[in-house]
Amino acid sequence: MLEVSLELLEKGINFQEFEEKLWEIMHSTGKDILKAVLKARDQEIYQEKAQREGFTVIRRNDPRTILTLFGDLKKHRRIPAPPG
16 A cells, blocks of 8 residues: 555655545455455355255345445345245
């Protein structure tokens, strides 16, 4: 992050432009981290079959949107839905 910040400042942009670029970078990084965490947790749940006992897969490929402070995250349901 520091390297990117220094590169932006070396390009001669003003502080406001620097701040906006930094916000975009941080926003994108935060969103990427959230995606990685959700994907890892989804994988854990999928592999823990004992916790899913009695669950059935319903509409497996429905897209999902998760609202976050970093914007909408789009994903497909991977874990089984609860019975009923």
